[in-house]
Amino acid sequence: MNDFAKVPGYVSTTEAYGETTVVVERGRIREACTFARDELGFAMLSDLVATDYLDWAGKGVSGYIGTTAGRDLNMPMTQGLQALPEAKPARFSLSYHLLALRQGAPRLRLQCWLEDGDTVDSVVSVWPAADWLEREQFDLMGIRFDGHPNLARLLMDDDWEGHPLRKDYPLGGEPVRFSSAE
Amino acid sequence: MEPWWISLIKAAIIVNLVMVAFAYLTWLERKGLGRLQNRYGPNRAGPFGLLQPIADLVKLVRKEAFSPSSAIEIPYILAPVISMFTALAAFSVIPWGSGWKIYHWQVTGEVVNVPISLLLIFALGSIGIYGFIIGGWASESKFSLLGSMRTCAQLVSYEVSLALSVLGVVILGRSLSLVDIVHRQGVTLPFVIPQFFGLLVFFFAGIAETSRAPFDLPEAEQELVAGYHTEYSGMRWGLFQTAEYINLITLSGLMVTLFFSGWHGPWNLGPIWFVLKLLGVLFAFIWLRATLPRLRYDQLMRFGWKVLLPVATLNALVTAIIVAAT
Amino acid sequence: MTATLPHVGRARRWPMVGDPIYEGSRIPKRVPTIVDVPAALRETDDVLQVNFGPNHPSTHGVLRLIVDLDGEKVVGLSAVIGYLHTGFEKNMEQKTWWKAITYPERIDYVGYQNNELVFVLAIEKLLELEVPEKATWMRMLMCELNRIHSHLVFLGTSALELGAISMFWYCFRERETILDLFELVAGQRMHTRYFQAGGLAEDIPAGFYPEARSFVERMPHALDDYLTLLDRNKIWLERTQGVGLLSADDAIALGQSGPVLRASGVDWDLRRDDPYLAYDQVDFRVPVYNGGDVYDRYRVRMDEMAESTQIVRQCIDRLERMEGEPWIADDRKVVLPPREELHTSMESLIHHFKIVTEGYRVPAGEIYVAIESPRGESGCYVVSDGGPRPWRVHFRAPSFAALQATATCAQGSLIADLIAIVGSLDAVMGDTDR
Known part of the structure; x- marks a missing residue:
């Protein structure tokens, strides 16, 4: 069907809005990245994003604030979706946005899916640029990268609890660090 | 010889004049920089912002002088005092007039006329460096320490060129006394003409000695925050600042004395000529600050040892040979 | 008109298949930072x-x-990094699409128009919305003004850091004119929020073109002034040349983009190589230098300012002929109806109410849009679930990438060089930390 079938761990290809998304197996992401860099010529890692799809296409609630019972006329912005989006294969998606520095600026999105607690191979050895990108996703999304040389929090405090960009991270309220009882 | 109490009165007057000159030098610098940079400079306190230095002084005096808890106390407090003292003392030998007859006392145009006044100025300047070094070291901060290391290295290296650059003047003036040198220039001609290279070396080394841009590495704000006085605040910081500016005034005064024939000038205006020439030199310093980027540490050292020192030495040698030959 | 673009600099040299990509690398070790x-x-x-x-x-x-x-x-x-982390991405998930447009500007608070543009472009792509030509050209004009603004801030601050204090004021003099232009157009000097999904928030005000034109006339002279002050200054050259070296391969491996990449000899500019807006219809050159040092990064930005001025001029020429054309798409489901219609039309009132309270819905999907911001490739990854709020927004921050190169550039330098290097990478901490 396409050039990407040869990518190690190839699962599927989708085209949308002029973009190519190649889904690969989680365990073979480093091989796939090396292949994309060396064979397909995607020399640059533009971006690395993790997305939390917790409660995606849940009970007709848009976003995730609101009642799990669905439409609540007394709450703004809880009107159900007009069409339910397609269900996702796992909770987290991890997208590697690659760029080839050649005519037409072709881009490729390598994507893999993982559940909470799954780990994925680090690609720092493929692109050094992945160092901070992976640390950021670890910090904010809680995805662990195997073989990352220095997987520490990047943006949040070192002793921060939780991963703020997850959908189940509490939105309001903040733990009181110094209460009068202490 | 004048009675001792006249010297004392003159000393008091000079100290106060120099302090006022310092205050208005900061005003002049801020105003001048402002104009060179498309802005107004201070213009709120008084007409043309003329009360700004006084407001600054009041602010500094009233400000709490913090000291880091780990600072070594006695040298930390003493350091600004040393710098301030030497800076003020150095001005005492610079002549600013020909002398006047008031009532029946002959009053000279300088506080004291020391036969080796040139050496005295350099000696006081060298002691003043201790203030900067001790201050940076005693504040127990890494930035201060780096700043005082830089100060130390820079001032010591440039001191050599500075001293050598005036050798030509000393040879031509046949004296180490500034009063004699000025008289000599009145008789012959300003030494800027025969000693032009000496002047250049003196000027560059002088910028470095007073740590002004582009040689302001000891307190390079963008690298070392504020160098050796990072941990100083309130009037202690004010003393350092004062010492620096007074050093600048002294150095400019020295330059006027050595190369631009001091208070000599048409119509025998005495101190007025001295002040005008001083202002001219000070403006050159301010102008440079507005224009030039800062040198890097290694470039600074290279310039001091590989350019200034040979030029100063050559200049002294050539002058000596010519004077000996004629 | 499709212009042929004369390429500046040496011939292209991409890492080819099988090329030893990291040969001669200065990347310190496995942790490049x-x-x-x-x-x-x-x-x-x-x-x-x-x-x-x-x-x-x-x-x-x-x-x-x-x-x-x-x-x-x-x-x-x-x-x-992380001291300025404010959780913009999380915040945007809580806002309706059209309220979220205010956030990207505050991420990169120096290159704000460009960041706003990239988010708006992402929404428009998901909505498959046609944008009127006038809006496209005006966006381009604003973005290029913003690029000049950003480079002026770079030039002023990095010269200030090297001790050339007056440059700061000279640069901010021209920056002030740009900010005045922004104020004229949008009512705000920074963070204009002038781009809406579908076009512009307001029509271009009367009197904008003459003002912009006088700026375009002045800018080349200002650039000459800067060059005279810096480029003929021995101290400036000594402080910047040969400092903070970054090879082309390292720059690509470290994900550098924009002026940093072009100063390392890689001829790459998204405006030319992956045109968005109407960049394929304007004439401009892409400056490329090969030294990979602080000086070349400064030169690239200087040249870009000159080129951007030319683009602004072409935009004005084009926009002046579009007087009276629509400046926002005619799609009542997305675009606020004109104010005067609210008093006469029930439908308009309903649309207005719906958009303001609930917000418009964006079809489900994911998209990554990248543009050339003043700092390099500014990307925006957006996931929509079909509701009125974004499901996930992520920004590819060029400053974030640039700062990863600090360690590589700063090997074996002096403290003073370090300051010059950090300045030349031109990172905006809001962009880095988001």
């Missing part, structure tokens, strides 16, 4: 560890560099 102190040196007592930042006069905000010094020499370095 850290330089380690050599063991032999660590054992001596000469190494002084200094914290540069987060509160330091020249760390562009709150960058923290932990620097090991041997005398004046930098022997160890690690960059720490």
